[in-house]
Amino acid sequence: MKSLPKIDYQAVFNKVPGLYLILLTDLTIVEVSEAYAKATMTKRSEIIGKNLFEIFPDNPEDSTADGVANLRGSLNFVLRNKTAHTMAVQKYDIRKPNGKFEIRYWSPLNKPVFDSNNDIAYIIHRVEDVTDFIRLEDERIQNQLLSSELQVRLKEMEIEIIKRSREIQQMNAQLEQKVTERTNHLKEANETIKKNIAILTTQKKQLEDFCNIISHNLRAPLVNISMLVEMIAEDSDEEEKRGLVEKLNIASQNLNEVFNELVESIQISQDTEIPSKKLALETYLQKTISGLQGQINKTKATIEVHFDLAPHVHYPPKYLYSILHNLVSNSLKYHSPNREPIIKITSKKTANSIILAVSDNGLGIDLKKNKDNLFKIRKVFHSHPDAKGFGLFITKSQVEAMNGKIWLESTPDVGTTFFVEFKNQKI
Numbered sequence: 001m002k003s004l005p006k007i008d009y010q011a012v013f014n015k016v017p018g019l020y021l022i023l024l025t026d027l028t029i030v031e032v033s034e035a036y037a038k039a040t041m042t043k044r045s046e047i048i049g050k051n052l053f054e055i056f057p058d059n060p061e062d063s064t065a066d067g068v069a070n071l072r073g074s075l076n077f078v079l080r081n082k083t084a085h086t087m088a089v090q091k092y093d094i095r096k097p098n099g100k101f102e103i104r105y106w107s108p109l110n111k112p113v114f115d116s117n118n119d120i121a122y123i124i125h126r127v128e129d130v131t132d133f134i135r136l137e138d139e140r141i142q143n144q145l146l147s148s149e150l151q152v153r154l155k156e157m158e159i160e161i162i163k164r165s166r167e168i169q170q171m172n173a174q175l176e177q178k179v180t181e182r183t184n185h186l187k188e189a190n191e192t193i194k195k196n197i198a199i200l201t202t203q204k205k206q207l208e209d210f211c212n213i214i215s216h217n218l219r220a221p222l223v224n225i226s227m228l229v230e231m232i233a234e235d236s237d238e239e240e241k242r243g244l245v246e247k248l249n250i251a252s253q254n255l256n257e258v259f260n261e262l263v264e265s266i267q268i269s270q271d272t273e274i275p276s277k278k279l280a281l282e283t284y285l286q287k288t289i290s291g292l293q294g295q296i297n298k299t300k301a302t303i304e305v306h307f308d309l310a311p312h313v314h315y316p317p318k319y320l321y322s323i324l325h326n327l328v329s330n331s332l333k334y335h336s337p338n339r340e341p342i343i344k345i346t347s348k349k350t351a352n353s354i355i356l357a358v359s360d361n362g363l364g365i366d367l368k369k370n371k372d373n374l375f376k377i378r379k380v381f382h383s384h385p386d387a388k389g390f391g392l393f394i395t396k397s398q399v400e401a402m403n404g405k406i407w408l409e410s411t412p413d414v415g416t417t418f419f420v421e422f423k424n425q426k427i
Contacts, residue, residue: 009179016175018168021125022113023359025079027052030122039129040094042104059093059101067092075112077183084111089130096382105134116187128170130141133157221255227294250290274316274401281347281356284317288324295332299342303328307427310347310354313422319398323356326391327418331360336413354425359417365410 014034022031024045029047037044047055051074058065067090072361076087087108093101107128115121136154228248232241285305289296296303313320323345327361328343344359367374399406404423410416 006180007182009221012175014173016168017164018171019127019129021052021077023052023125025120025121025123027075027123029055036127039127041096052070056092059096061094062093062103064091066270071108072109075123075125078110082112082114082120083109084109087340089134095377103131104129106133126172128161128164130161133161133203146394181257182259186408191211198249221251221291224292224294226253227298229295231297247290247293251293255291274313274319276316276402278312278314279317279320280312281320282311284320284324285328286343288328292329292332293328299335299341301332301335301343306344306346310349310425312333313354313356313424314425315397317404321404322398323395323420324358327358327420330417331358331362334416335360336361349425350421352424352426354422356420356422357416358420361415363416364412364416365408366412367410 011033014347016033017035018040020033020038021029021036022033024030029050029052032044032047034044037047041054053068056068057299058068070087070090074085074087090106092104092106094104095101107130109126111124111126112120113122113124136157142415158360211321219234225248228244228251232244232248282305285307289303295301324345328345331343332341342361344357345361346357346359348355348357365374396406399420402423405421406418408416408418
């Protein structure tokens with residue numbers, strides 16, 4: 001298909017062989033054709049942005065002038081009924097540059113232009129100057145005598161007016177059709193671009209999540225296994241060794257499960273929707289505890305669980321495990337050296353949401369000092385060899401990917417409570 005040149009609609013409008021104004025719904029003039037400006041003895045630069053009736057008032061010397069009232073009534077009809085309105089021929093005098101008024105007669109048509117919400121965005125005000133026609137008619141009625149030449153000219157003018165009106169209407173229809181076609185084409189292109197951007201944004205976020213989960217979530221299980229191996233090597237009691245070996249086996253199995261889930265996340269990385277299931281919070285917490293058993297034993301942590309009010313959530317399995325893992329491991333990692341860790345994990349329902357809370361009595365976070373860095377990647381708030389600044393960033397990304405919310409309350413050297421809101425939980 002031959003590529004057509006881009007149409008300069010502004011230039012086309014300026015040169016349209018007709019008299020046109022474009023108005024806002026408050027009757028502010030936003031565009032005027034050159035023919036209209038010439039016919040009304042105005043300048044485009046002086047009337048753009050002005051109110052229609054400020055530029056074209058009634059003739060103050062004509063006590064019977066009703067042009068403003070009639071035109072206002074027609075425009076209100078268009079705004080009220082969202083349809084075009086053709087006016088009868090109007091006597092509407094025009095103010096000349098010297099301030100005096102000149103008698104004019106016009107045949108106006110007012111037509112609405114709609115936006116994408118089917119609301120009126122503009123009004124096209126089109127007129128035809130029929131002053132000469134009306135004057136000839138008046139002279140014919142008053143004098144009853146006109147030469148045959150004038151009568152022929154009168155008829156020719158009448159025919160010309162009708163012919164030109166039809167030509168202008170046809171041209172307007174064609175122009176409107178082209179504008180509509182171009183607008184529809186642009187809308188379709190914009191929708192396609194929006195969909196592609198949404199898909200690319202989702203895929204980029206999933207890839208970032210996957211990379212961060214690999215670098216962060218595999219580290220903790222490996223550290224846990226390393227601790228258990230170290231404890232086995234140092235412990236001389238065979239019975240305790242057997243218990244540690246059993247925990248090592250559980251930790252290894254948990255590591256294998258994490259790895260399998262990460263492999264599975266690659267397969268769904270192309271999906272724009274992450275599949276969710278009905279999950280038991282207790283089950284996924286126990287998986288988390290098993291994966292962190294070495295750190296729990298080493299810190300002598302106590303974990304209290306209360307899921308009675310909301311035992312289940314509808315959520316992606318790998319996201320739920322990751323969220324619990326990060327929050328519990330943070331409580332262990334940043335425990336106070338002055339007391340044994342106590343971690344409380346609860347859930348409750350609120351309308352269509354479920355709120356998960358993970359509280360601890362650890363080091364806490366100075367929220368006034370760090371409020372702008374919470375949940376940002378590579379931001380840490382305490383010195384720790386395993387602090388990488390990934391955990392909270394990953395957790396926030398996963399929560400927000402499912403349209404949820406995460407926030408916290410914390411007091412330095414008292415403890416921290418993280419809250420996670422799982423939305424759309426009609427369980």
